[in-house]
Amino acid sequence: MTQSRVLVIGGGLAGLSATMRLAELGVHVDLVSLVPVKRSHSVCAQGGINSVNAVTRQQGDNEYKHLDDTVYGGDFLQHQPPVKEMADWAPRIIDLMDRLGVPFNRTPEGFRDQRRFGGTLYKRTSFAGATTGQQLLYSLDEQVRRWEAEGRVKKWEFWDFLEPVMDDDGRCIGAVCQDMVTMKFKAFSADAVILASGGCGLLYGRSTMSMICTGSAVSRAYKAGVKYGNAEFIQVHPTAVPGADKLRLMSESARGEGGRVWVPRKAQDARDPKDIPVAERYYFLEERYPEYGNLVPRDIATREIFDICTTDGLSVDKDRLCVYLDLTHIPRETLDRKLGGILEIYEKFQGVDPREAPMKIFPAVHYSMGGLWVDYEKSETGGLLEGSPRNQQTNITGLYAIGECDYQYHGANRLGANSLLSCIFSGLFCASGVIAGAKKNTRDETSPDFVSAVKRQEERHQAILSRPVGDSNPYDIHRQLGDIMTRTATVVRRNEQLSQAYDEVCQLENVWEHCSLSDTGNWTNQNVIFTKSVGDMFPLAKLILKGALLRDECRGAHYKPDFSMPGIAATEPAEQKAEAERWCDRFEENTRKWLKSTIGVHGDDGHPVITYEDIDTTLIPPRPRLYGLVGGEVIEQVWKERSEKATEPVTVG
C-alpha cells in the first residue's frame, strides 16, 4: 500500500504532536511553518500544564473534577465530550512529555512538582522552571527532528499557507503555500490537511502573543468556507507588562507561587510601595474573593484590575494604568528556583528587579477561545470515539484544525495551563482519525484544481505588488485596527461601540485595499507578506465584533455591563430568597437563550453570517458561575434546591 501523505500547517505544540504521532503511524508529513518550528509561539508559554496527578487524586481530585473546573471556568460554552476526553488523557500526556525529557521541576524525592493555577482548588499544574512551553515545544521538536532524519517528515519553514484546495466533491486535497524567501508559490497535494496555526492576537495590535500570531491561516480557511466558532471570546490576561512593541506576559504562576495583587488605598500614593503599610494597601482580590484570593479565574481578575484602575481610579500611576503584583515577601531563592525565567524577563525589559520592588502590571489580550469549528464523535462513555475521522475535522472533509486555532475546549474562558494541554491532546488524539478518514489523493500538483489555485494566489500577490503609490501603509492600518479592537472588543463591551467599531473596521478594510507597499521586489519581501496578513485580519475582526454585538449577555470573557446580572441587594432573608429565585429564573432563561456557540460563516459580501449551535452539556448541567457575587450563597442555595427537584424521580400517578 502506498504511504499516505498529510500536510500539517503550523509547528507549535499542536502541529508537532500531530506530526510526531502521524509519522510514528507510518504517514509522510509535510510540515509548513512561517518560522522554523522551534521558534513557534508555543515557546512563550511560561506557567505550566494541567492534569490530575497522584497527589491531587489522594486529596479527592479526579478527571471528572478537571472536566468540571474546565467547563465551569469556561461558563459551559464548550461541548463536554471533548473536554472529558482531554481531562482523561491529561495524566498520560504529562507522563509522555516527562519521558520525552521535559525537565519538569522536581520534589526532593524526585517526583514531578505541581503548582496551583487559577480556577481550581488543586495543585494540578506541572511546570519546568518558568519556561514550560519552551520545554514542551523543544521535546516535541526533537522527536520530529528524529523523524525528519528518518525521512518521514519534511519541513517547509519560512512558508506561508495561503489557501486550502478542494476537489469537486468539496473534499480538501491539499493547499497552496508561498516560500517567503524566494516568493515562489507551490501546491501541496495531500490525503488530509491539518491546520495548527495558533492564535490571532495581532488583530489587537499589541498583545502577549508573538509577531507571527496573525490569524492569517485561520482567516484564509474561513474565507474558503470553514465555519468559525465563538469568535467573540477573546481572553484578556490579567497581568501583562505594557511595552512599546509588545505587552509581555507576567505568568499566572507569579500568583500561583504566592504573588499578591494590590493598589495603595490612597489614589496615586507617591510613596515607595515598600513604605506603604499593610493597612494602607488594598489587596482587592483577596478581600473580594476570600476563597480563591489572587487566583480567581482570569476573566474575573482582569475585570477587577481593569475596574480598580478605571472605575475606582486607584491605578498606581496616573498616566499609565497599572496595579502592583507583589512578590517581594517571598524569599529570593524560592523565586529564582520557581519563577526565575519570568522574573528575568521583567528585569530585562523593565530594568527593575521584581524580587526587590513590586511589578506594575495591567491586562492584555492573550488567547482566543474561539476558532475554526471542528466536529467530534461521542463515545458510549461520554468521551470521544478514538479513531473517528470526525474528531477535529472541520466542516470541510479532509481539513482538520487543532490547538489554539480550533474552538473546541475552552468555551467562554480558558483556565490557565489548560491550553498547552488541549494543544498536545488534540494533536495526538486526532492522528488516528485523520488516518482513518484519509483518502488516497491521486491528483498531483499539476492537476487543474491545484493549477488554478496557484494562479489565483499569484494574481492576488501581483495585484498587491503593483498597486500605485499611495499614502497609507500596512503598518499604520494594522495599528489603527489594533486600536479599534482593543478599545471596543476586550474587557468591557457595549453595543453602540461595537457597531461603530464594525463600521470603522469595514472602512479601514477599504483603506487597506489601496494601501501601497514600500517593497515591490520578489525576494524575501516581508512587506508584502505582512500586508497580506493584515488584509486577512479584517474578516476575523468583523467576526469578533459581530459575534460580540449580537450576544446580549455576559459569559466568561464576554462582558457587557448592560446585560450583567447583579447580585442580591436585599438584606432581609425572605426578600433575599425571593430575589435569588428571580435571579435563578433569569439565569435559566438566559441559559435557554444564549447557551449556544456562535457559528460564523464568511458571506459572499464579505460580512459574516451568524447562526447558533446547541451545546452538549450532558455530563455536567450548567449552573451559575458565582465567583464573588454579592449574595452568591443565597443564589447557590436556591439553585441547589431547584436542581435537586429537577433530578427527583418523577412519580407517575
Added chain:
Amino acid sequence: MISASTSTIPEVEPEEKRVPQEIRVRVLRQDAPSEESYWQQFAIPYEPNMNVISVLQRIAAIAKSQDGRRVPPVAWDCACLEEVCGSCAMLINGRARMACSSLVDNLFEETPGEIELRPLTKFPVVRDLSVDRGRIFNSLERVKAWVPVDDSYDHGPGPRISPEEQEDAYPLTTCISCGCCMEACPQFNKIEVVQREGETADDFDARKQTAYDEQFLGPHAISQAVLFNSHPTGSMNSDERMQALTGRGGIQMCGNAQNCVAVCPKRIPLTRSIARAGRAATVWAIKKFFDR
C-alpha cells in the same frame, strides 16, 4: 524611582544624561545572497523604553532613509519579542545579541544617539539582517539531540530525577538556537553554498546539508549532546552522540577560547558543557580502544 519610564524623565540633567531627540541607525544591507552589501542610514524619533525591534518597526513604517529617499524596509527576523524564540540575533554595535532584548537606552551608553546593525557574519545572508541559520538545526540532528523513546504511547512516567539533576539539566534546555555563540566562536566558520543554475530546491538543500555535515558542530550542539547524554533514557544512545562529538567537526575543533559563553543571551554554561564533553570524549576514546 521604580519604573524605568519615570527614571528617564530628565529631572536634574547632567550633560551626558540628556535625552536624545532622535536615534540614528546605520544598517548594513544586502538585497539578496551573492549581492554586494551597502550601508544605509535611518533616523527615527527617540522614545523612552524602546528596544531594537521597535526601532526596526519604526524604520519599516516610514520606509525612508535619512536623506528622505523611499527605500524598501529592512528585512529581519523576529517572533516572540521576549528572548525565547531565538529569531532576532544580529550584530548590534558589533556584538552578537538579540534585537528584542537590546534596549536603546542601554545601547546609548555604548554609542550615544547611534546604533549600528549588521547581519551575523557566520551565516549566509538571505536579505539585510535576515540570515540562513539552518546549520544550527543540522548540528542538532548530527548529535541526535533527542530522547530515543520507543513511541508516544502511554508507558507511565519518565525516570525519577532528583532536583539537583533537574537543576543541572534545566539551563541547558533553555538554549534558543539563536547562533550568537557560533558567531563569536573563532573555530566556527561561515559556510555558504550557492544554488546552481537549474538546481532543484531539494538538490540544493541536500548539498547544503552535506557541506554542513563536515564542519564544526558549534558550542550549542556540544552542550545539547551533554544534556541528552546525562538524561537516563537519553544516555541509551550516547555512543552515537559520542561518535558525532569525536568525529569530523567535533569537539576537537574547539580551541577553548570561551568567546561563546560570553555572548550567550541565555547565559548557558557552555564552557562547563564543553569541558564535560571533552572529558567524556577522552573516556570514550579509551573505552573504544580497549573494546576493539
